[in-house]
Amino acid sequence: MSEITIKQVTKRYGAKQVLKGVDLNLAAEHIYALLGRNGVGKSTLLRMINNRTLATSGSITMDGQSVVDNETIQNRVYLMNDSPLYPIDKTVSWHFHTAKLMFGGFDEALAAHLVKAFHVDQTRQLRQLSTGFKTIVKLIIALCVPCDFILLDEPVLGLDAPNREQFYQELLATYAQRPRTFVIATHLIEEIATLVDHVFVLAHGVVTIDEAAETLQARGRAVSGPHQAVATYLAETPILSQTTMGQLTTAYTMNVPATPAPAAVQVTALNLQQLFIALTREDESDAV
């Protein structure tokens, strides 16, 4: 069971320090969500794992070996992102065939099923396809290559709602049949909330949340009520973020006190998207 370990990784673009020391671990057979605001460095991080850009400092290893310029390791990693892997004036079936040659295998049966399910015309050149169909072709390759780590950067870009649902279902079906590791970087948080088993939130250049999805659901709470009542109830509790509207305060926390809340205070579930917004809210104030 291989794993990828990212330690104190930084990335600087000119004067801009994007990643300031990222630590995270990708274990075998998990579906991870990688969440973060636009420009926070999610794509950069995924590209570094796949050796498409270099870290300024820090290390990325698979089972103790650096992933940098390591062909054996990179053969086990597949990154799907906005840049096409192969020339776009080639046909869809050419892309499938080339992926097979590059990665030493291709799940032909699954590819045939997906081509039919998504109504893909394999004889068309990639450049002739709409944004949605380009994405679908890239997703088919990502699901059919024999890699152990599949990194999906904005996997549903341009997909309509039925195709997104179909993709999530196909992902879970192939995951059940051949468990491997998926990392999904997306802004459609609600759609993947029940699908992933672990969540990373990247903010301010570091990983601010690294939790099992079940723990987030079990512990993340919104506490709202009159300002003073909420403040008193949560006096000893770390608060992630809070908003105020008139006298009403809503505080987001992962550590609701065991004591019952006073009558004026309501404790409700905190969904992943709210938690994400709460966690990354102050990004705006310290943006350059």
Place this chain on the structure above:
Amino acid sequence: MHFDANSVIPLYQQVADAFTAGILSGAFPEGDQIPSTTEVSRQYQLNPATVLKGMNQLVAAGLIEKRRGLGMFVTTGAQAKLKAQRQSAFYSEQVAALVQTAKELGVSKADLLAAIERGYGHE
């Protein structure tokens, strides 16, 4: 079935509750096979570990059983077992709460019994 990620009830518990309700209602009859973890995961876009955790609660409660190489089946007596559990919970929780509320509102025992009689209407 519907599963809500924005609920205080954990997803695996929602899975367990949904299958329990299905057995109780007869939607999943005794001796019949229930959908596999993979089917449920795919259909409702739930992480398979979540589904498995929910199903394992039913296995532990003796409501479903694994048959090697075949899948999961509703055990004989599962529905009766659930009904007995619900009845005992009804007496210990709902009836007790009803009596408590009646006392708080100053409803007499005779009035409460009469109201229950009326609740049965023509029966």
